[in-house]
Amino acid sequence: MNKIVVTGLTLIVGAVIGAGVVAWLLPTASSPVPAEKKPLYWVAPMDPSYRRDKPGKSPMGMDLIPVYEEQSAKESPGTVRIVPDVENNIGVRIAKVEFAGLDQRIDTVGYVQFNEDELRHVHPRVEGWVETLHVKAEGASVRKGEPVYSLYSPVLVNAQREFILAHEQGRPDLLAAARQRLVALAFPIDKIDSLIKTGQPLRTVTIAAPLSGVVENLGVREGVFIKPGQTVVSLGSLDKVWVIAEIFEASAQHLSLHDEAIISSDAMPDVRWSGRIDYIYPVLDNKTRTVRVRIVVDNDGKQLKPNMFVRVYLNDDQPTPRMVVPREAVIRTGAQDRVVVALGDGRFKSVAVKVGQVGGNKIEILDGLMPDDEVVISAQFLLDSESSKTSDFIRMQHSQDQATGPLAVWVKATITSLMPEHKMVSLQHDEVPDWGWPSMTMDFSTADDVDLTSLREGMVIHVELKKADDGKVVVNAVHIPEQKNIDGPPSKRESPESEYADPDTEVDHSHH
Template structure:
């Protein structure tokens, strides 16, 4: 028994010495290798520290912080934005991805914005062709040749016969001189006729019995008959109101937002349901200097040619106005504009193949195009399809932040100090 125990102790001692030898050899070899590495390999310099512009949350890239820490919006650490990253503007997208998402561009053209504005209007009399027939002296209506309103008349057609005592001597003098044959009498007759004109007898016919026949001053319609036979009329009292029909007015309410491209001379085309298949040409005569407070519209006075008199006041018409911009400006497709509550921008394709957001100031729109007053010069390629994907990438890359002027960084989040890496 004792012999067996002594043999076991010797074996245990031998194994322990063997383990110590192996461990010592490994330690010596590793130390020798480390010393050799320190001697043979040169020291690698520490990477140079990159300057940080600000920290931001990738989910809320518009918000900047001046210190690192935990995002107050999401359960994540703020990400640094380095200066060398900000130096590269724009976004690059793989050509294959561009084809898959259907990114398309259009060239920015320079021109005047034209738009076909469609509004409704009502026909009225052209008041510039209205005449009032009256007497400048007291008179008595002896006969009416036009007794009902809205009768058509020709220039020089008799309207009424009157007796005016104040005109009797002037009329008798003119008649007497008209029958005289001498040269002196003819010159006096001319003077007598001028006197009749001063008395308001220019469009009259002198009758043998001393009465005067009032004549229509122009072709048109007797819109109103204001006297009757046997009536005594005082000086200046209107007898008839005659309106020409060769032109008529259209009164159209133009929305305030569309008034900018409309003015005197703007071409107009009108259609009337009572005369199907026919179009009437005209132009805007004036924009009345008043805005309707309830509808926010401005009245436009439009003159339409009416050679055959088929257009009648009171008719309802539909108008097409060719609205024209004020000047030559860059024009972009309406699909290219990215408009937010406080900003408008487009995505421009650069010559190197990258995409860059550009802030613009827009003007009027119409016909699927928009005026650009600031931001573009013309000739650029703007993205018309897939621009929202590029805009999102630009937001994450910080390109949108470079559109704005530098602003002070926001204060650090509440737990920035505790969670600073």
């Protein structure tokens, strides 16, 4: 009997325990299984406007991708999402926005000319006949003082006779007047005294070269009758030559007088000549749209010859760091410039940008991007064609809790230019570690209550840079360091202009 009771109790206890385990393992009404997220719709990888309510194939034969409620709510207008294999197949490549100096090297062409400062034209001052031409052809070399041509002129013969007669009559006043006339008619001075010794006028007068060089132009032949004002010969020196370079108008603004230039020629590829800009012509050629630049080059070996075609290289020795992207990243439509920003996780969006200068394979971005952005440099036209259909072309901004630094920072800067009519200022500021900015020159808009009248170009100041709600950085406050009380707190806005202190002195801006 006892054995039966024990067995029954054992069965009852086992049943209770088993029921408890089963109840613990099975889901209950208070702990429901999380429901699987359901897509709102499916879209084509390359055409977000192609939507379907169930999986399938796109017109291009690609699998449709699902779009979920959270995903749709977070993405801004114009965001394109593609899967990794499609991204790889169309060859998407991206590059980071960076701060770097633009390559302002100008590579252009030019041609060699005589140095017109050393070009001499030989003209007769009396009429007569060229009896002997000592220089026979253009390009001939002559030295200073060597004969160029011999002239027979009745006028010169009569002037010599008047001088001799005045000497024989002992008339000092007439003698002086006759001497001055001979000098005015370009009669050789060293021959005047010989007239007194010989008492006989010279039938022909030999005209000598005024400088050493080559014959640039020969305008007469032997036996020709010439008159005053007629060019007999033009002589040019090759010790220094001019190189006239053609610079496109977009690059001309980077040039200044005395900039160094390197000259090369395809005829002598191993030879380089150095020169400096001597003059920048003020008129733009209306056909070639170029500005001419004159470069003076030493030509000791006489290798550079007039009318020679050469290549000219001009460099910017100290490029200023700027926000730049690869040149191929910018899509220029004529009405708008934009780039395709890589948002991560296969998301891309077309964003409007304001571009600045172009140098080499980089282009400056003045507005529209942030330093930590990444842009598409390959397949960007394909992505833009889809994103631009619905994009607002506004860059998505990071929320405050996602920001990588404070909203406002103080930094030392030098004013490079002022634009009070636009409430803007150009600053060359120091490094901003909190934002990851290097030292560079940038244009900033200013807050409405910032008075620019107390500022001057070249002034070293402290500025408060603040990120506005639209993502732009503005100058929110300005402090002009003073000689006295430099460590004291600055006023909220500008202090009166004064002699500012050592720019390296740090100012406590913690009161702001």
